[in-house]
Amino acid sequence: MLGKDPPTTSSLNLITSDPSDIAVEPGDITDGLGINRKMSDVVESLDTRELDMGDGEETDNDPTTIGDSRIGFSAVYHTVGFKESEARVYLPTVSITAKILEVERFNTAQDRFNITAQRSVNKSQPAVFKIELRHGEFSWVVKRKEKHFMDLHRELVRYKMFMRVPLPSRSHTTRRRTMKTSEARQMPELPRGGDELAQDEQVYSRRKQLEDYLNKLLRMAMYRKYYHTMEFIDVSQMSFIHDLGPKGLEGMIHKRSGGHRIPGLNCCGHSEVCYRWSKRWLVVKDSFLFYMKPDSGAISFVLLLDKEFSVKMDSKDTETKYGVRIDSLSRCLVLKLNSYRHARWWGQAIEDFVRKHGRAFLRDHRFGSFAQEEQNIPLKFFLILRKRVSVGSVRSLQTGVGELRGNTRFWHGKDYCNFVYKDWIQLEKPFDDFIDRYTTPRMPWHDISSVVHGKAARDMARHFIQRWNFCKIMKPKYHSLSYPYLLPKSHSSASELRYQVPDCVPTRVQVLRSAADWSAGIKYHEESIHNAYLQTIARSKHFIYIENQFFISCSDNKMVYNKIGEALIERILRAHKEGKKFRVYVVTPLLPGFEGDITTGGGNALQAVMHFNYRTMIRGEYSIISQLKKEMDELQWMNYISFCGLRTHAELEGCLVTELIYVHSKMLIADDNTVIIGSANINDRSMLGKRDSEVAVIIEDSETVTAVMDGHEYQAGRYALALRLECFRYTHVFRCLPSSLVRNMSELESYQTNPGLAQSDPGKAQEELRRIRGFLVQFPLDFLSEQNLMPSVGTKEGMVPTEIWT
Structure with missing residues (x-):
């Protein structure tokens, strides 16, 4: 599961006769495939009815899945770049549906975050559509404006046009092969509209139009798996892994460097020379949050919930415009969003989700422990007490070491020890004796251990994960992707034991x-x-x-x-x-x-x-x-x-x-x-x-x-x-x-x-x-x-x- 695979990047190398064909100027805006937006004139004139949409709803075949409707936990350590066609996101054989719950319109910018505010018809404030999505056991809510739908549609049109070009690229060829062309279907058209919805009838009609458009789009595997679609509905390769718990807020953010609780390593100030901003995909789960690098899909930080967890959104706390600050015992993490509304929505959504699903980690616990008491945990003890050393066969241990074959010894080389008489020496020769086994008895050993299951076992793993991840931050030799960040499993699935030690109490x-x-x-x-x-x-x-x-x-x-x-x-x-x-x-x-x-x-x-x-x-x-x-x-x-x-x-x-x-x-x-x-x-x-x-x-x-x-x-x-x-x-x-x-x-x-x-x-x-x-x-x-x-x-x-x- 933690094999040393080479890091996977998500860059798409386009082979052209002139490298300048894909160069991007600093002022240009590029899409997920590196195509210059100066092609927009061609794209806008393209008739969407000419686009092939496949043969109905398609499903994904994922070798890391469990059964027909679950993604195995090992998928956490097999991520790829977000734009790669191999990215495994959705549950196989399970559809995804969307429903627009309400349309938010407010008098002023401040009213947007006041739940009790009276909605009004104000053409100066664009409508915000609150969309509930469902995919198997998972449900979540996103908020999008009219212009977000228009941007998505434009990207999909451009993507389809791009896929019709037979570029000599392996990844591009793979994408083209996965397209179903046996039956041409129309791409769902986005009805013309705008942010100015004056009447309730217009609001309801537009709401229904966008809902139908999104559902049709999500039924088409080619577009459902496209990077911009996944970003639009806030999903990633980590969204639907059963053992990670319910789906929380996700999305692209900019995070500020630093903030770790590293002894003796503190920044001299808070000016911009002391930190940098990086683009990351943030994922919020029931007991932790983490962010990933979009280009490789690698997890680059994990923050576990604890009793000091808090979310602040004021500029004096975040020290940045449109910021969200997340504090815990292990880090002060600062995020930067696109707008005031966006920052407030993210901060409130993170806090609401954590308070609902992760409240067990936010409280003070008995003895000052990081973990709470867990009930009905199957448990068994193991006691080691050997009065004398029994003689066993090395063959029964299946060592495969030729010179150790025989029935005369059980404890070989350094295993036969008496550390009060003599400490270990020459550890590079593990099979050589270092004490005389004919005059010095081996020191017997008495020990007690215990096995726990369920939530207590996951609390134990949580401690190990916190230590592992901190060591990865501290030690430069562990920065390689060969030593991945570890994620804790959710307590919501802790009772689903695949194995239990017999005779537990x-x-x-x-x-x-x-x-x-x-x-x-x-x-x-x-x-x-x-x-x-x-x-x-x-x-x-x-x-x-x-x-x-x-x-x-x-x-x-x-x-x-x-x-x-x-x-x-x-x-x-x-x-x-x-x-x-x-x-x-x-x-x-x-x-x-x-x-x-x-x-x-x-x-x-x-x-x-x-x-x-x-x-x-x-x-x-x-x-x-x-x-x-x-x-x-x-x-x-x-x-x-x-x-x-x-x-x-x-x-x-x-x-x-x-x-x-x-x-x-x-x-x-x-x-x-x-x-x-x-x-x-x-x-x-x-x-x-x-x-x-x-x-x-x-x-x-x-x-x-x-x-x-x-x-x-x-x-x-x-x-x-x-x-x-x-x-x-x-x-x-x-x-x-x-x-x-x-x-x-x-x-x-x-x-x-x-x-x-x-x-x-x-x-x-x-x-x-x-x-x-x-x-x-x-x-x-x-x-x-x-x-x-x-x-x-x-x-x-x-x-x-x-x-x-x-």
């Missing part, structure tokens, strides 16, 4: 994110994931279960600024004062995922992350446990919060080995009815919104099942309960690290000299291991508690800002 879902100007090009940063964590913790009644790759928070607001640790403290202290049972379970990796030999204290990066993890849990006066100890007895905090990790064991080449299970999941479960799953770690980088870009979903169950909570019957959420149940004695055997028996470097050296049962008594070690159930182990809170884990000043890790580790 209906839930209420809201998409959350961390985004800022540098990552998404938005005016204000968003930290809805952080807000959701805080509010979910505060509203919880029975327990909080957290799994996260990092656990870095604090309550001093000096080096760490996210409030998750503080929220946990406040919730536990509230339960303590009320005398109610409440539990917090935190599962995090026993060691951070950085290279370092833990038997010697670990590397500088590993120690730095350990420092902030322990600073959050127990070390320092602002840690969670230290804050709880101030309000309760010394060990009473254990009744409220537990810190744990995951560990497993197996045999490697006949020897007992153990390894921590790396917890990579980022999840919170509250009261078996609310779940947050995403990419955000518990640290400032992920939570504050201004730094790393993250995405998550908060899931609230719609269906409940009977469970037990605090010894009483409880209606738990079906999804949250199943996820928690899926998620729920090593020191004596392996002498493994980290361990609370080791509080400083001297104790670490002594600890390492004493072998565990795995070396001294393998038989007894096996007996002890048979008593182990599951993988959960207590987090060693006292490990290296007497040691300063921050990197030394002279090291490269010590020279980087502290924010790198938080």
Whole structure:
């Protein structure tokens, strides 16, 4: 769908004996085919009855269509120039009809935009015909004057004359071949008339004449597909794509350059030397608007609707005559129209359409998120937890790599890794081992993910699209058409699921994110994931279960600024004062995922992350446990919060080995009815919104099942309960690290000299291991508690800002 096709232009190269035959002077007006308007004398004398109009109504055959009456979404990425005969615009086998709803006549120019104004007969003000068009499921309204009909008719006459000339051009030949000549038909004549309609009878008669003329014209494929006809009725290749939603306003405009929310890149002024005007085709949809280059059909900008969306039409706001200004969190877009009436019509039409179809994107949402809550979203979780590596056949993976054939390995080359023992090297050799697989166990992995459908999935895609499009604006290497702008699908068709993952549960879902100007090009940063964590913790009644790759928070607001640790403290202290049972379970990796030999204290990066993890849990006066100890007895905090990790064991080449299970999941479960799953770690980088870009979903169950909570019957959420149940004695055997028996470097050296049962008594070690159930182990809170884990000043890790580790 996103193949690197060469850009398609729409210029029609006419081959003539003299290039000057098609030259256009600056003062001349040219039509869509580059024909000089000085031919008008010949055109006016042409009898339209001589024009062949084909064999009745024709339909278009479009290979990108779905069924008989829909255009597939892939057509978005197969556009051509607007004047190309290959442009696919209309629905196949579907007619298009027009109806003139009313004729607008006003006393003054200002009355044109006053809905309550009394229409009058005023010959100085030309009539404006309000035309409703229908094409399949789509309907829209355009406004045209008498002179617009006359201009269209003149262009069609010229076009027919031009098509009768056998020019040696491939595109011209293609156009001529598509013309049906088996039966000559008359081109519908445009009855003579004028803007001066004095009587109601004249208005009605002219209205009927123009309506009949337009309907006859639209029944003829040759003229319906002509560029000027499509511009007259405001349609393009993007108009009738079902997944893009209802058809909104379209038309040719001039847009001003600049206005993007790019940090550090602001124009020095507002004079004309600071910007340029470009001709573009603007398309308004239910949740976004975009414009295209007419010559190539390529999308050149996409603006998503958001809560800051607004339309202004005053000259002081637009800083241009006949302008419309569109503001959002991502851009200030200024358009220039042909007249005051045209500008007011465009501005009001855009605002009315957006308020009607896109109001869900214009409101403030819970947690400050860009997306609203969506109901009845099918959802399913996926849990990865491998206790040991199973041996599989490479042939079953169908790798097709000859030297890997065999039944002895499942994890090949760099896939067999233990990044705490050694980080990846020589990535250009992916199939070469970089650690000894016979002595070093592969680190097992624990992760949680979730699949969402429908509107929530489209909200998720919307975040990705915003980031992709902003990256395309920022990075010059992505300016090529090989990296197209992406368009979001409409929520109106989100329930039409072509596939649904089996065994899903209906839930209420809201998409959350961390985004800022540098990552998404938005005016204000968003930290809805952080807000959701805080509010979910505060509203919880029975327990909080957290799994996260990092656990870095604090309550001093000096080096760490996210409030998750503080929220946990406040919730536990509230339960303590009320005398109610409440539990917090935190599962995090026993060691951070950085290279370092833990038997010697670990590397500088590993120690730095350990420092902030322990600073959050127990070390320092602002840690969670230290804050709880101030309000309760010394060990009473254990009744409220537990810190744990995951560990497993197996045999490697006949020897007992153990390894921590790396917890990579980022999840919170509250009261078996609310779940947050995403990419955000518990640290400032992920939570504050201004730094790393993250995405998550908060899931609230719609269906409940009977469970037990605090010894009483409880209606738990079906999804949250199943996820928690899926998620729920090593020191004596392996002498493994980290361990609370080791509080400083001297104790670490002594600890390492004493072998565990795995070396001294393998038989007894096996007996002890048979008593182990599951993988959960207590987090060693006292490990290296007497040691300063921050990197030394002279090291490269010590020279980087502290924010790198938080």
